Amino acid sequence: MNETQRNSLLSAIAFSSGAAGLSTITPQQRSEAFTNLEQFKTYPGRIAACVEIIGCHVLSIPGDMSAEGAVDVTVPAKLYALGLIQEFLKVGYNSSLSDSDRIQLRSSILAAARQLVVPPAGSGGGTYDEASKRILAMKIASLMADLALREFPQRWESFVADLFSPVSANGIWCEAGGGGLDVGADGGSGAMIGVKICLECLKLITEDCTDSDFNAKISTSRRNDILLGLNE
Numbered sequence: 001m002n003e004t005q006r007n008s009l010l011s012a013i014a015f016s017s018g019a020a021g022l023s024t025i026t027p028q029q030r031s032e033a034f035t036n037l038e039q040f041k042t043y044p045g046r047i048a049a050c051v052e053i054i055g056c057h058v059l060s061i062p063g064d065m066s067a068e069g070a071v072d073v074t075v076p077a078k079l080y081a082l083g084l085i086q087e088f089l090k091v092g093y094n095s096s097l098s099d100s101d102r103i104q105l106r107s108s109i110l111a112a113a114r115q116l117v118v119p120p121a122g123s124g125g126g127t128y129d130e131a132s133k134r135i136l137a138m139k140i141a142s143l144m145a146d147l148a149l150r151e152f153p154q155r156w157e158s159f160v161a162d163l164f165s166p167v168s169a170n171g172i173w174c175e176a177g178g179g180g181l182d183v184g185a186d187g188g189s190g191a192m193i194g195v196k197i198c199l200e201c202l203k204l205i206t207e208d209c210t211d212s213d214f215n216a217k218i219s220t221s222r223r224n225d226i227l228l229g230l231n232e
């Protein structure tokens with residue numbers, strides 16, 4: 001996806017979500033935005049583009065209504081990209097990805113989670129308010145659970161370590177009092193959002209494997225493999 005395509009996609013996301021900082025959005029603009037987003041779902045390079053999007057800390061388009069002269073579309077863009085990746089897991093994941101592609105996709109999702117936990121240096125604390133952070137965290141947790149149901153333990157042997165290791169060891173889990181990686185100074189979730197991601201992911205996996213209302217989604221053999229892997 002080149003720069004023009006990227007800006008076009010982000011603009012469509014901004015118009016469809018009614019991003020703050022835009023001037024009046026006409027019905028035609030909103031309709032065209034929805035059409036463009038639906039068309040993007042058939043774009044052959046959409047997953048690579050989505051991986052690029054969730055890896056960016058800030059996503060914006062030019063605008064004249066915000067203080068910085070740009071419209072922030074980070075949260076709606078990441079939610080859109082995560083949604084497309086999750087849909088891809090259901091229809092094309094097993095048949096169209098090599099082992100290296102699987103690892104890259106997995107790594108990008110883990111990196112997106114860690115980005116919520118510890119914003120990149122120089123980011124000034126991030127671009128997310130608490131509500132947005134929680135929404136993104138739950139979406140990432142759901143996506144990681146779907147991925148684990150397909151990969152763990154055979155092809156994702158490091159699943160437990162990747163999630164439940166502390167951030168200092170490239171995981172997502174953060175101990176309270178661990179060098180400032182606990183509750184934020186502003187009373188927000190701080191790096192404890194990583195704990196929430198891990199627990200939500202584990203809850204979803206457990207439901208899919210043990211709850212009769214959910215476990216029809218996967219085969220008995222897969223359920224047994226996952227539960228055995230978790231017990232080990």
